[in-house]
Amino acid sequence: MNKMPTANKLFMLLGFFFLYAPIASLIIYSFNESRLVTVWGGFSLKWYGEMFNNDDLLAAAGLSFKIAFLAATLAVVLGTVAGFVLARFGAFRGHSLFAGLTTAPMVMPEVIVGLSMLLLFVSLQSSLGCSADDPGGLFTRLGCWAFGERGMITIWIGHTTLCMAYVAVLVQARLKELDRSLEDAAMDLGCHPFKVFFVITIPVIAPALVSGWLLSFTLSLDDYVLTAFLSGPGSTTLPQWIFSSVRIGPTPEVNALATVVIVIVTVFVVISNRLMLSAQAKRDRAMQAAFAGKTE
Template sequence: FGWPKGRGMVTIWIGHVMLCVSYVAIIVQSRVKEMNKSLEEAALDLGATPLKVFFVVTLPLISQALLSGWLLSFTLSIDDLVLSAFLSGPGSTTLPLVVFSRVRLGLNPEMNALATLFITAVTIGVIVVNRMMIARERRRMADMKAAFAVA
């Protein structure tokens, strides 16, 4: 009864996409508005196809906004217990539902281990991204210094 037949992972997925698409759209839209349109026009003038312009010029320029939108969507999806509870059917469960049901019964070592894994994964991710940003900034500064030395 209803679409899709029964409730399960498909309805949970559709619900989370509908919830998060507006957040991602706002983030990406603000980045696209700030983008220099002459870069795309120059690529088109030099003979690139619109598809190639998108993948070579536009996508790298909006990639940080897409990543930010993905991280925000992931955080909202992990946090949204109510949406998952209403959209899940019998036999389909998500991580927030499991955590909530186990915490209601009392804290146990599994939940402590899961929290430790989440904190560890986030910490490692932040450290890796920070190192990549520092390396990219150093490379950019070295390139600028080399360009000014030639001129």
């Protein structure tokens, strides 16, 4: 095995330093005694106590995690369907238009997406005629509940629209690399196409689904621009709280919050990666055993 040249090692180390030195600095200063985030005043855990006693911060964090979970889950469902259509249905009429509309949120500026969705929700609110005096029928009440005031529902819809584009691209790429002989063999043996999809296709593309879910969760948790257009009073998310806090004057409390988020996300990613590797190894052993049985 060829050893990596010294120059390549140096560039790799510089790249890791550029990426992770700011994160390491943030974690270190979260244990700072001083209120100034750039002046070390000694080791202390008081800012973690301040963080867990801040009701506004905890409410914003809870709302962000809830929206991120829901948006990532729905984005995986919709993105999987879109990716499957793009990869398996061939060049049907409107294929290019469908592909462009599916991936448009990835390349379109978020400020444009946010403004267009804001105008959409305002138009829906006006069209439904939401009023406390005249609640209307069931459809009107449901529409007014969802779009009457901008909040969690509108943010969830906006984040799902953005995230499903990334999931669709990942699923489409994975499906194009998939060996369809496994699916064809299952259908030749009398397996229904829906059962083939859930029993064979889904497990094989599971790494892409998990990657898409994690990416969507991160994008939703991190989003500020889209949320600023779609949020209303009483629906402050974590990025909005951090941005307003930094504008007033950052404290190590923000560093403590960021450290907790980093730890949670890191643990979640490591566990997901372990589970994916274990599942992949199990599938590989099963396939090897099946091929060995056929050759005997």
